[in-house]
Amino acid sequence: MSDPRPIGMFDSGLGGLTVAREVFRCMPGETVLYLGDTARCPYGGRSEETIKTFGMQDARFLVEQDIKMLIVACNTVSSVALDYVRAEVNDIPVVGVVQPGARAAVQRTTRKKIGVVGTAATIRTGSYEKAIHDIDPDITTYALACPLFVPLVEEGLLDSDITRLAAHRYLADLVAKGIDCLILGCTHYPLLLETIQSTVGGGIQLLDSALWAAREARDILFAMQGLSLQPGGGRERSRFYVTDVTPQFAQNAARFLGSPLSNIEKIELEQLTKTI
């Protein structure tokens, strides 16, 4: 058994390409239909109501195109609207980026102290803490918003003195709490992995939510006998839709995906909004 249909995946912008990158790594036979809502990103600072509306519009657009699974590669939508999106998507599995990272951290912590970093919006929802406590209520969690990390990544300041100062300022308190696992709860943060690791020291394990979401997607497809076994998956046969082609687009896409991306298609914002 094998299902040749693509995996649908959306994010408010391009950060979700870090999830796509992990999907291609751990499932080389798969193709992806990616949607980045670059005309309306970032979602993080918006109201819950608006996040739900935008998330449902993104999901519907992808579901209309016959996908076998939907990955919500956006921490904001995964945190506040995953159930809403699931209700839109009846027949296929929906994977968010919050639960997989939380589960991986719970399995790894020995001190039962887990830190979580993310955007202000993700942290405000408490989604990672809730996911952790649903598995093990005895774990102590320390969640912290690091709102400068996203603009620092988008500026390409992956290893600058400003980034190191910001990382130290954000993370010193978390380290002092004695955590042994730190969840990177934002798709942009894997690009700061080295700066963050050198700031917190080698004794703290970093858990990249993009990586764990891709692995969970693989496990589900395997269990459903839906993994694509055909040759010729990967990014070249995948499709990448965006709602706006912005000037820094190509540079950021390459940064998140690990190498340049040529097969990008712009769709009109009306193609998302018409369906609601």
Next chain:
Amino acid sequence: MSDPRPIGMFDSGLGGLTVAREVFRCMPGETVLYLGDTARCPYGGRSEETIKTFGMQDARFLVEQDIKMLIVACNTVSSVALDYVRAEVNDIPVVGVVQPGARAAVQRTTRKKIGVVGTAATIRTGSYEKAIHDIDPDITTYALACPLFVPLVEEGLLDSDITRLAAHRYLADLVAKGIDCLILGCTHYPLLLETIQSTVGGGIQLLDSALWAAREARDILFAMQGLSLQPGGGRERSRFYVTDVTPQFAQNAARFLGSPLSNIEKIELEQLTKTI
């Protein structure tokens, strides 16, 4: 002669409230109809096409409500789409935030060396340099994008070590060029005025584009005999529309306007998009 109608004003978000603040200061009889497109902000990183579409939608919404003047309090729209907006708005004057600041700098520079700082999008358009050279082609301009300033302001880090480090990193080269005027070409930057001034030193005059836009609006209304002379203008009688009420909304609005804002009305995004 006096025109009691309000002044319409829009920005992608709340930064334009720094312009509203200056309007209330220099025209105490005026009321304002403010629109902040908080469901789709920031516009800065988007394509020119999308900026034009969003800007025209914002302008139309305000013009439908019988305003006597339109202030485009958004540097991005002022830089790339002011003529488009003017074409939408036939009968009333349209004031952007670029030309007034540029004119003020040209009048003040003695060394004929002017610096401009703004978002990446504003700087990329070259709008301030063009406005300066239209008046005096002999002036040398140095334009620089400072993309971390907006997130730093929105985080309330107005006077932190990170902000000072970022300011120093951005501005040291500009100072070395020998400029004597520096245009703050972003509505967020007035909040960093003290940090920027202490970074560049007292020999460089800072020109706040919000302030000069408000003064130009006053001069035009005065010349048209359209200044409102009635008592009871000001923010309490003004109306503030937004397309999304976000969690950090109230805090940011107070920061930009200088004191808390209570009379805010949320409109649906469809009220903007339906008109095109």
